[in-house]
Amino acid sequence: MTKLIEVVQQAGRNALGVGHFNVADLVLLKGVFEAARKLRAPVIVGASEGERDFVGTRQLAAVVRSLREDFDYPIFLNADHTHSLARAQEAVEAGFDSVVFDLSTLPLEENARSTRQAVEALKGLNPSVVVEGEIGDIGSGSEIHADGPAPERALTTPEEARQFVAETKVDVLAPAVGNSHGMRRSMVGGKERKRLAIGRIDEIKSATGVPLTLHGGSGTADEDLKDAIRAGINILHINTELRLAWKRGIEAGLARGEDEVAPYKILPSAVTAVHDIVSARLRLFGW
Numbered sequence: 001m002t003k004l005i006e007v008v009q010q011a012g013r014n015a016l017g018v019g020h021f022n023v024a025d026l027v028l029l030k031g032v033f034e035a036a037r038k039l040r041a042p043v044i045v046g047a048s049e050g051e052r053d054f055v056g057t058r059q060l061a062a063v064v065r066s067l068r069e070d071f072d073y074p075i076f077l078n079a080d081h082t083h084s085l086a087r088a089q090e091a092v093e094a095g096f097d098s099v100v101f102d103l104s105t106l107p108l109e110e111n112a113r114s115t116r117q118a119v120e121a122l123k124g125l126n127p128s129v130v131v132e133g134e135i136g137d138i139g140s141g142s143e144i145h146a147d148g149p150a151p152e153r154a155l156t157t158p159e160e161a162r163q164f165v166a167e168t169k170v171d172v173l174a175p176a177v178g179n180s181h182g183m184r185r186s187m188v189g190g191k192e193r194k195r196l197a198i199g200r201i202d203e204i205k206s207a208t209g210v211p212l213t214l215h216g217g218s219g220t221a222d223e224d225l226k227d228a229i230r231a232g233i234n235i236l237h238i239n240t241e242l243r244l245a246w247k248r249g250i251e252a253g254l255a256r257g258e259d260e261v262a263p264y265k266i267l268p269s270a271v272t273a274v275h276d277i278v279s280a281r282l283r284l285f286g287w
């Protein structure tokens with residue numbers, strides 16, 4: 001099976017973006033996997049610390065591994081937004097393919113120092129594990145945020161990015177390029193869309209030369225996602241859109257009536273709803 005970093009690099013050479021979709025249960029995982037398989041797209045499923053606490057770190061790794069082996073399919077597992085070395089080590093020991101080591105709320109120097117140590121420690125456990133570092137402020141929480149004035153957030157500069165990558169030796173960098181986690185209420189109905197600083201992505205790519213990840217993909221203008229891939233984004237994270245689809249799908253399943261109690265009859269509408277979002281996003285990413 002091709003390694004994750006090679007899949008990401010190969011996709012980049014073909015101007016394709018690798019989709020990263022967060023999962024918190026089997027409904028999400030089924031929806032993501034079915035959509036990816038239909039399009040023959042390699043896919044990364046991610047679980048944040050909270051999502052891992054809910055599913056079980058080793059349990060999720062076991063299920064994803066079984067999908068990979070039974071279907072001989074390039075599905076990879078990422079420990080998303082991991083804030084401590086202990087949690088990162090736990091995920092790598094469980095067999096995760098990558099870790100987003102996220103100390104982005106710390107001052108840049110401190111972030112770089114600890115991320116460098118994490119890269120060394122995690123590669124010591126598994127030399128092919130992909131470690132992503134994160135810099136800049138893109139907010140937190142794959143949630144629906146209230147409308148109102150949008151927070152002013154600084155963009156990562158090419159020099160900050162270059163220095164951070166050189167100091168830490170991360171495999172992948174997640175910069176702040178106009179992206180942000182979650183969706184404002186006005187984005188849910190499509191009245192507002194996130195816009196990205198495409199020129200800045202281009203500059204950061206030239207300055208670092210490493211694969212780049214776009215976090216906070218939900219609610220982003222379609223044309224910006226396509227332009228971002230052209231400018232050098234390799235991995236694109238989507239979560240809030242899936243959570244919304246999951247919830248609406250569950251509600252549709254429950255609307256089958258109070259006498260319907262079989263989970264495998266109620267939940268397929270949620271699998272389909274998640275599948276449809278993943279499928280639309282993967283097509284946009286070029287698959």
Ligand code: G3H
Binds near residue numbers: 080180181182240241
């Ligand atoms: O790591 C997860 C993501 O960056 C998802 O962000 O909820 O805005 O799609 P999102």
Ligand code: ZN
Binds near residue numbers: 081181215237
């Ligand atoms: Zn993220």
